[in-house]
Amino acid sequence: MKNGKQRTAIVAGGAGFIGSHLCDALLADGFRVLCLDNLRTGRRQNLQHLARDPRFDLVEGDVIAPPPASLARGSVDLVFNLACAASPPQYQSDPEHTMLTSVLGTRNLLALAERKKARFLLASTSEVYGDPEVHPQAESYWGHVNPTGPRACYDEGKRAAETLTFDFERAGRAEVRVARIFNTYGPRMRADDGRVVSNVVTQALAGDDITVYGTGEQTRSFCYVDDLVDGLMRLMACRTSPGGPVNLGNPAEMTVRELVTRVLALTGSRSRIVRKPLPVDDPQRRRPDIRRAKSLLGWSPRVALEDGLEKTIAYFGRPAAPRPVTAGFRAVRPDAALPVKAGAVTP
Numbered sequence: 001m002k003n004g005k006q007r008t009a010i011v012a013g014g015a016g017f018i019g020s021h022l023c024d025a026l027l028a029d030g031f032r033v034l035c036l037d038n039l040r041t042g043r044r045q046n047l048q049h050l051a052r053d054p055r056f057d058l059v060e061g062d063v064i065a066p067p068p069a070s071l072a073r074g075s076v077d078l079v080f081n082l083a084c085a086a087s088p089p090q091y092q093s094d095p096e097h098t099m100l101t102s103v104l105g106t107r108n109l110l111a112l113a114e115r116k117k118a119r120f121l122l123a124s125t126s127e128v129y130g131d132p133e134v135h136p137q138a139e140s141y142w143g144h145v146n147p148t149g150p151r152a153c154y155d156e157g158k159r160a161a162e163t164l165t166f167d168f169e170r171a172g173r174a175e176v177r178v179a180r181i182f183n184t185y186g187p188r189m190r191a192d193d194g195r196v197v198s199n200v201v202t203q204a205l206a207g208d209d210i211t212v213y214g215t216g217e218q219t220r221s222f223c224y225v226d227d228l229v230d231g232l233m234r235l236m237a238c239r240t241s242p243g244g245p246v247n248l249g250n251p252a253e254m255t256v257r258e259l260v261t262r263v264l265a266l267t268g269s270r271s272r273i274v275r276k277p278l279p280v281d282d283p284q285r286r287r288p289d290i291r292r293a294k295s296l297l298g299w300s301p302r303v304a305l306e307d308g309l310e311k312t313i314a315y316f317g318r319p320a321a322p323r324p325v326t327a328g329f330r331a332v333r334p335d336a337a338l339p340v341k342a343g344a345v346t347p
Contacts, residue, residue: 006055008032010071010118012063012109013082015042017188018123018181021229022080023047027055029233031078034071038062040097041085046188063105064097067112076116078236081109082123084158088151088279089194095153102157106164113174121177121236122165124245127155128180131283136253138289139180139245149281162245169241177235177242182249182288186225186308187315196220197312200260204269205317214278216257221287223250224308227301234297242296249288250301266309267317 009026013019014035019042026033032055035047039060050056061068063083084101085091091098106122113120129137130145145155168174185197192198203210231248260273293299 005075006030006032007077008034008075009078009080010034010036010076010109010112011080011082012036012105013042013084013123014080015039015044015046015058016082016086017046017186017190017193018184018225018228019080019082020046020188021186021225022082022232023050023056025229025233026078027053031055033057034059034076036061036063036068036071036083038083041090041190041193043190062101063108064100066108071112072115076112076118079109079113079116079118079120080123080232080236081106081121081161083109084123084154086125086154087190087193087195088154089192091154092150095150098153099157102154102161103164106161110164110168110174110176113176114168119175119177119236120165120168121179121232122161123232124158124162124178124180125154126180126182126247126249126286126288127151127283128159128162129283129286130155131281132285135285136251136287136289137247139247139292146281150279151281166244175241177238178245179232179235180245180247180249180288181228182223182247182286183220184223184225184228184249186312188225189312189315191316196256196259197222197309198316200263201267201309201313201316204263204267204271205313207269207271209274210260210264210271212256212260212273212275213282214275216260216273216275217255218278218282218284219253219255219286220259221250221253222259222305222308223248223301224303224305224311227303231293231297231299234299235293238296242292246292246296247288247290248293248299249290250305251288251290252301252305253285253287254305262305263309263313266306266313 015037129143
């Protein structure tokens with residue numbers, strides 16, 4: 001509560017994998033949550049369990065356009081920007097939209113936060129480091145990014161989004177936070193998103209060949225989604241500006257080959273491993289330096305990889321769910337006024 005009124009948070013990209021878990025955490029913390037999503041990669045089923053929660057609304061809209069009128073009414077305390085496709089197949093399918101989502105979308109949400117005097121958090125990415133020449137990657141490292149390659153729409157888009165965010169802070173226009181998110185996994189990932197954990201788990205469960213790109217010796221650091229959301233909440237709640245980005249990820253580094261071995265053991269799968277060429281500009285090493293997060297936020301990952309993988313495998317291995325019932329789901333038209341609910345902050 002703030003001044004006796006319920007606080008309101010906007011989560012752009014809230015129907016996505018991480019965004020939907022963030023909506024859960026905010027509701028559990030007593031917030032009213034407005035989820036803005038164009039549903040290009042986010043899914044209604046990620047939010048179905050919130051259908052009858054009177055403190056939650058789904059607003060269909062694209063951050064590239066000016067914020068819908070339904071977001072402009074009433075007070076807003078927090079604005080989270082998680083609106084962007086995050087896996088290479090998804091963001092490369094429409095690179096122009098990916099770039100504009102990062103640049104125009106971030107600018108539109110920053111302007112909204114400025115008008116509402118709300119704190120703003122940008123979900124950036126470890127991809128701003130590119131294929132790093134420094135290991136592990138600390139926030140002070142400027143990166144090694146190909147600005148014209150097939151991944152640039154995402155990598156450079158996020159770098160530009162960070163620039164905009166800190167320009168707003170330097171100008172005193174908004175109170176901002178920037179999280180550089182490293183590889184995250186867990187329930188509600190899309191089976192078709194092309195990321196390594198979802199690929200390996202779904203292929204192992206189906207008994208299909210498991211695709212390994214390159215030699216499989218490239219490294220990644222995998223953070224369970226609950227830990228990542230805890231880091232986002234702590235960063236947004238930080239009373240003073242960190243003065244720069246903050247890495248959020250698990251510093252436990254392993255090769256892709258090691259990940260495959262663990263998934264095969266946990267699933268009991270007899271899938272074979274097949275190799276394909278390494279994608280262009282795919283980073284060879286990835287490991288976050290999280291000393292800033294530990295110092296500023298008292299944060300570090302707590303979920304062991306095996307525990308997180310077991311939950312992820314259970315999610316992908318569950319029987320097909322019946323068709324969702326949408327009755328009672330409060331999806332708000334982009335141009336509609338928000339319904340007045342008990343406890344809601346009214347204009």
